[in-house]
Amino acid sequence: MVSELQTPRAAGTAPEIRALMDIIQDETAFVQVLEAEIGKVIVGQKEMVERILIGLLTGGHVLLEGVPGLAKTLTVRTVAQAIQGDFARLQFTPDLLPADLIGTQIFDPKTQEFKPHRGPIFANIVLADEINRAPAKVQSALLEAMQERQVTIGDTTFKLPRPFLVLATQNPIEQEGTYPLPEAQQDRFMLHVKVGYPSRAEEKSVLERAGNTQTAEVQPVVDLQRIERARSVVQSVHSDEKVKDYILDLVWATRDPKAAGVPDLAPLIEIGASPRASISLNQAARAHAFLKRRPAVFPDDVKTIGPDVLRHRIKLTYEAEAENVRVEEVIQRIFEVIPIP
Numbered sequence: 001m002v003s004e005l006q007t008p009r010a011a012g013t014a015p016e017i018r019a020l021m022d023i024i025q026d027e028t029a030f031v032q033v034l035e036a037e038i039g040k041v042i043v044g045q046k047e048m049v050e051r052i053l054i055g056l057l058t059g060g061h062v063l064l065e066g067v068p069g070l071a072k073t074l075t076v077r078t079v080a081q082a083i084q085g086d087f088a089r090l091q092f093t094p095d096l097l098p099a100d101l102i103g104t105q106i107f108d109p110k111t112q113e114f115k116p117h118r119g120p121i122f123a124n125i126v127l128a129d130e131i132n133r134a135p136a137k138v139q140s141a142l143l144e145a146m147q148e149r150q151v152t153i154g155d156t157t158f159k160l161p162r163p164f165l166v167l168a169t170q171n172p173i174e175q176e177g178t179y180p181l182p183e184a185q186q187d188r189f190m191l192h193v194k195v196g197y198p199s200r201a202e203e204k205s206v207l208e209r210a211g212n213t214q215t216a217e218v219q220p221v222v223d224l225q226r227i228e229r230a231r232s233v234v235q236s237v238h239s240d241e242k243v244k245d246y247i248l249d250l251v252w253a254t255r256d257p258k259a260a261g262v263p264d265l266a267p268l269i270e271i272g273a274s275p276r277a278s279i280s281l282n283q284a285a286r287a288h289a290f291l292k293r294r295p296a297v298f299p300d301d302v303k304t305i306g307p308d309v310l311r312h313r314i315k316l317t318y319e320a321e322a323e324n325v326r327v328e329e330v331i332q333r334i335f336e337v338i339p340i341p
Helices: 014-027 029-038 046-058 072-081 098-102 136-148 200-210 224-234 241-255 275-291 299-310 318-322 327-337
Strands: 061-065 087-091 103-108 113-118 125-129 150-153 156-159 165-170 189-194 269-271
Touching: 014 029, 014 224, 029 046, 029 072, 046 061, 046 072, 046 165, 046 189, 046 224, 046 275, 061 072, 072 087, 072 125, 072 165, 098 103, 098 136, 098 150, 103 150, 113 150, 113 156, 136 150, 136 165, 189 275, 189 299, 224 275, 241 275, 241 299, 241 327, 275 299, 299 327
Parallel strands: 061 165, 061 189, 087 125, 125 165
Antiparallel strands: 103 113, 150 156
16 A cells, blocks of 8 residues: 655655755765775675664664674774764773763863863764663763763863764673663663674675685765765655654554553553654654655654664563563554554
């Protein structure tokens, strides 16, 4: 069934559509170049790369979860190398201190004064590797940076550079010595991406590359100004009122399943998605449409990106955990029931 939203007239007049499509064609040209540069090192993992690009295009932070060896850290580092900006990798450990992240005040014996020393978080792209290994104090320090785009050192507040993006990784199977992310911090991530294994053909290509002694060098092919321009174009991608209502229907179904027509989910959901989920889903869907070189958001954009926006914002009940119900199953059920406009 073809939705009435899947037509150019939904986004405005024909000249406006053509003008926006021309702009999108121009501003998405860097995406293919960036993906080709990333492909020098990364085999497959197209979904992970796409989600990172969505984070870049919206300013939304991304949490990558997967077992070790799936190239999560390598992908983030490769993306950062392909962009002309500052990159910082933070290896989160239980003994990490907030000062190791945001910086501290250092006494200057010449002036007899304390001067702020900025930490590694003052970068355009920050890789928070194994983020769930950091204690609560570090998580709190990171929370201000992610939400307010600023940090406080002593009594002075510093703005973080633009663009600023946190790309975090975590291991879902090793829980010893970890600190589960509090719900408030999870909510600050626009996307929670589950990274899977490569296909057999992709893994064979990885094997062949691993035997090559010549390591591919990634060159910076995109500057920060280009990304900022693309961000402004993403905001121009049309999101129809029916698409917005569809997004709200999905999010509200996580809060009141009975009213949404899925009463069987009511005993399984303890806390539904916050309003930040609605905002994030709308922004991420716009960025997804932009990457597909379209001037308007389709319901398929919402369905594609929806699970990554919702999975970390729904808390299941003890009953659901006892029955081994996964949050992905709950989200899938919601998408099956809520009608597509």
